[in-house]
Amino acid sequence: MATLLLQAGVVFAVVALGGAVATRVDQSVIPAYIVAGILVGPEVPDLLGVPFVLVESQEFITLLSELGIVFLLFFIGLEFNLDRLLASRSQIASAGTIDLLVNGVVGLGLALLFGFGPVEALFLAGIVYISSSAIITKTLIDLEWIADPETEAILGTLVFEDVVIAVYLALLSALVLGGGGSSDTLFALGRAGAVLVALVLLAFYGTGLLERILSVRSDEQFLLRVVGSAVLVGGVALSMGVSEAVAAFFLGAAFGGTEHAERIERVITSERDLYAAVFFFAIGLATDPSVVLEVATPLAALVVATVASKLVSGYLGGQRYGLSKRRSIRVALAMVARGEFSLVLAALAASAGTTPALRETIPALAVGYVLVMSVVGTTLMRYSHVVERWAGTPQKTVAGR
Amino acid sequence: MTVYETDIPGVGRKFELELDGEARAIVVVHHDGRRELFHRATPDADSEKLFDLDGEQARQLGSILSGAYFESVATDDLTLPLGEAFIEWFDVESDSPLVGETLESAAIRAETGVSVIAVQRGTETLENPDAGFELQTDDVLVTLGTRDEQTAVEDLLHADD
Numbered sequence: 001m002a003t004l005l006l007q008a009g010v011v012f013a014v015v016a017l018g019g020a021v022a023t024r025v026d027q028s029v030i031p032a033y034i035v036a037g038i039l040v041g042p043e044v045p046d047l048l049g050v051p052f053v054l055v056e057s058q059e060f061i062t063l064l065s066e067l068g069i070v071f072l073l074f075f076i077g078l079e080f081n082l083d084r085l086l087a088s089r090s091q092i093a094s095a096g097t098i099d100l101l102v103n104g105v106v107g108l109g110l111a112l113l114f115g116f117g118p119v120e121a122l123f124l125a126g127i128v129y130i131s132s133s134a135i136i137t138k139t140l141i142d143l144e145w146i147a148d149p150e151t152e153a154i155l156g157t158l159v160f161e162d163v164v165i166a167v168y169l170a171l172l173s174a175l176v177l178g179g180g181g182s183s184d185t186l187f188a189l190g191r192a193g194a195v196l197v198a199l200v201l202l203a204f205y206g207t208g209l210l211e212r213i214l215s216v217r218s219d220e221q222f223l224l225r226v227v228g229s230a231v232l233v234g235g236v237a238l239s240m241g242v243s244e245a246v247a248a249f250f251l252g253a254a255f256g257g258t259e260h261a262e263r264i265e266r267v268i269t270s271e272r273d274l275y276a277a278v279f280f281f282a283i284g285l286a287t288d289p290s291v292v293l294e295v296a297t298p299l300a301a302l303v304v305a306t307v308a309s310k311l312v313s314g315y316l317g318g319q320r321y322g323l324s325k326r327r328s329i330r331v332a333l334a335m336v337a338r339g340e341f342s343l344v345l346a347a348l349a350a351s352a353g354t355t356p357a358l359r360e361t362i363p364a365l366a367v368g369y370v371l372v373m374s375v376v377g378t379t380l381m382r383y384s385h386v387v388e389r390w391a392g393t394p395q396k397t398v399a400g401r
Numbered sequence: 402m403t404v405y406e407t408d409i410p411g412v413g414r415k416f417e418l419e420l421d422g423e424a425r426a427i428v429v430v431h432h433d434g435r436r437e438l439f440h441r442a443t444p445d446a447d448s449e450k451l452f453d454l455d456g457e458q459a460r461q462l463g464s465i466l467s468g469a470y471f472e473s474v475a476t477d478d479l480t481l482p483l484g485e486a487f488i489e490w491f492d493v494e495s496d497s498p499l500v501g502e503t504l505e506s507a508a509i510r511a512e513t514g515v516s517v518i519a520v521q522r523g524t525e526t527l528e529n530p531d532a533g534f535e536l537q538t539d540d541v542l543v544t545l546g547t548r549d550e551q552t553a554v555e556d557l558l559h560a561d562d
Contacts, residue, residue, distance in 0.1 A: 079410050137411045147415060147427040147439040147448035155410045265432050324445060 010054050011061065014040050015277045026142075026382070028135045030339045031374045033277050034367060037284020061282050066244070068279030069344055070234040071272035073245040076133065076162050077252020078261055085159060088152075095153060095317030096160025099335070102313040103129040106305055114298050120357045122172060123349045127366050128306040130165050132339025133158045134276075135374055139381050140334070150330045153321040157314075157335065165341055166249045169348070170196055173243035176352035188241045195242045199233075199250035207257045214260045223267050226255070245344055276340065283343050283367060286350070291364040299368045307376060310335045326393035333384050337377020342370050485547045488518070489554070495538040497558050505532035513553035515546030 014036045022032035040054035055061070085092060107125035116124060136154060140146045174192040202210075213229070216222050230251055237247030255264055292299070314335035318328030346366030353359040380387070388394050405417040413431040420426055427439040427448055434456040439448040454462060464470035493499055499507050509517055519528045521541035527534070536542075544554055 081408065081410070133411060141412065144439070144448065144450045146409065146412060146429055146437070147417075147441065147450075149444075151409065152407065155412075159410050262432060269433070326445070 004058070004060065007055055007058055008060060010040065011278065011281060014054070015281050018281075019277070026378075028138065028337070028339070028374045028378050029277070030132070030135060030280050031371045033280035034284040034287070034371060037281040038287050038289055039284075041285040041287070055285060061278065061285065064275055065279035065282035065347075066234075067231065068272075068275035068277070068282075069245050069347065070230055070248040070275075071268065072134075072276050072279070072340055072344070073166075073248040074230045074234075074252040074255075075265070075268070075272050077166075077249040077254075078256040078264060080159070080162060080249075080253045080256055082253075085163070088156060091153075091321050092156045092160050095157050095320045096164070098316045098320070099157050099161065099310075099313045100129065100164055102316075103306060103309045106309040110298075110302060110305055116357055116362075117355065119172075119175060120349075120355065120362060122175075123345055123358065123362050124302075124365070126165070126168055126172070126345045127342040127362075127369065128302060128309075128338070130161055130338065130341040130345070131158060131310070131335050132337045132341065132374065132377070133162070135337040135339045135377060136334055136381075139337070139378050143381060145330070145334075145381075148327070148330075149321075150318065150323055150327040150334070153318050153323060153327075153331045154314075154334045156321070157317050157331075161341075162249075166246055169243050169249075169345075170246045172345075173246065173348060173352075174241065176348070176354055176358070191240055192242045195237055195240050196246065196250070199237075199247060199254070203250055203254035203257065206254055210255055211258045211260070214255075214258060214264075219267060222260075222263065223271075226264055226268055227271065243348060245348075279347075280340075280343065283347065287364065287367045291360055292368040295361060295365050295368065299365055299372070302365065302369055303372050303376070306338075307336055307373075324393075325391070326388050329388055329391055329393065330381075330384055333380040333387060334377075336373065336380050338370055338373040342366050342373075486545055487548075487551075488543060488545050489515075489551045490521075491542045491544065491554055491558055493536055493538060493540040493542060493558065497538075498560050499536050499558060500538050502536055503532065504530060504534045504536070507536065507557075509542075509544075509554065509557065512557055513546065514550035515544040515554055517542055518545050519543040 015033055018032035018036035019029045022029045042056055104125050107128040108121050110128075111121035111124035114124075136158065140151055140154065145151055170192065174189045213225055214222060216225065230248055233251045234244035234248050238244040255261065311332040314332030315328045317335075318331035321331075323331065343366060346363040349358045349366075350363045385394070403419050407415045407417075409415050409429065413429060416428045416430070418426045418428075423443045425441045427441060429437040429439070431437070436454040436456075436459045438451040438454070440451055441448040461470065499509075504517060509515065517530060519526050520530050520534065520536070521527075521543065522537065522539075526543075542554070544551065546554070
């Protein structure tokens with residue numbers, strides 16, 4: 001027990017340290033958590049001949065990082081608002097479709113070029129398609145863009161991505177978690193479909209029931225009920241062959257329809273942040289840096305191609321929102337950052353592990369990719385004024401100021 | 402006058418209020434209760450963040466703005482939300498040594514300790530005037546500072562040199 005507690009202590013302390021360093025240098029915390037995991041994990045090269053392993057992969061880390069996935073997606077579901085989506089559906093749909101097509105096609109194309117099979121290619125396409133809501137939203141607030149019109153285009157496109165990724169995760173997980181034979185796969189697909197339908201029905205018609213479950217005054221009881229239902233539904237789904245992430249998303253959407261949505265967000269945010277940090281750390285822990293180095297060439301190609309594709313799709317998306325050239329450039333720069341969802345997909349690929357590429361190559365690629373793209377994304381946003389000037393669209397100086 | 406209300410997914414809600422001309426005041430209300438205030442001078446400008454408020458501060462400011470918060474007390478024993486500091490208005494008269502000086506060359510803050518938070522000229526109020534702003538006769542300085550600092554401004558404005 002003592003060793004376990006000590007290990008947990010090391011995990012949280014190292015994560016906290018990583019976060020402090022990242023904040024100090026104005027960077028996103030996600031790559032810092034991953035690097036922290038790599039540095040203290042079993043795969044790190046010996047330090048001057050001394051093995052520098054502080055943390056072994058442990059069941060409790062797996063559990064906490066699993067909770068991280070559940071809460072990340074639960075939160076996205078909570079924020080998911082069908083009415084809002086429908087209110088500006090033409091803009092969101094057209095910007096979102098451009099985003100999906102451009103980046104999805106580039107991802108699929110590159111994956112096939114690298115010689116991956118169809119399922120592997122689907123994973124890679126998803127990993128490069130999905131931008132990081134966490135990194136982008138945080139940077140929008142930090143850089144004080146949050147009140148500007150481009151924010152609507154950026155977050156609108158992210159909402160579209162969230163919906164796509166929920167559906168995509170559902171299909172993909174049924175495909176890889178379903179098992180080998182085709183009749184097995186059909187059965188698995190059917191069972192997964194049934195669970196999903198149940199969750200969607202809950203989201204649409206279960207509002208009254210959820211409302212009753214959550215009407216409790218005490219914050220403690222409230223938190224327990226939310227966590228209890230989210231984790232239980234995630235667990236049930238996973239044991240039925242449905243991705244816990246997808247289940248959590250739909251449950252979140254169901255809760256989002258109740259009048260308790262804002263209270264849930266307030267109460268659950270710190271839980272999510274804590275477990276998500278462990279999730280990123282665990283990703284680092286499981287990453288062998290030498291494998292990441294082995295895939296450096298495809299990784300570089302992936303980075304260059306998908307920075308470009310996000311810039312193109314982001315700019316076009318901004319134009320669809322009727323934004324000026326300068327603001328469209330900002331949308332383009334903002335969409336570049338990739339993060340948590342690419343890693344969720346990598347985790348799914350690794351846990352499915354039906355081919356060597358899914359087990360090792362894709363997760364390693366994804367980790368390297370997120371490390372680069374999270375930093376590139378925030379840096380591009382931070383230096384947007386340079387790009388704007390270069391594009392000939394600096395902000396007009398305002399008279400009298 | 403129109404107020405535009407928008408959802409900001411993952412953050413909270415945004416309210417935009419049309420001001421004079423093309424300018425807008427923007428309030429972002431975060432889910433955790435924090436409020437950010439922005440000012441955007443033209444549609445193409447970047448929003449400029451003015452300040453952050455927590456829930457309690459926002460209610461106070463709101464009641465001040467709506468005119469519900471008003472206490473008539475002598476300024477000498479005043480305790481205000483700004484601590485010791487309060488806001489004072491000063492006329493710049495034609496014989497004042499500050500006429501023709503910029504805020505930088507007048508060095509008001511260095512001399513007295515107050516901050517010039519706005520200058521009223523005619524019917525216009527110029528918030529946050531920058532260092533190069535040149536003072537003219539009949540301008541009204543709006544300053545933030547303690548009682549002693551405000552007295553020093555009075556002296557500076559009527560200095561004989």
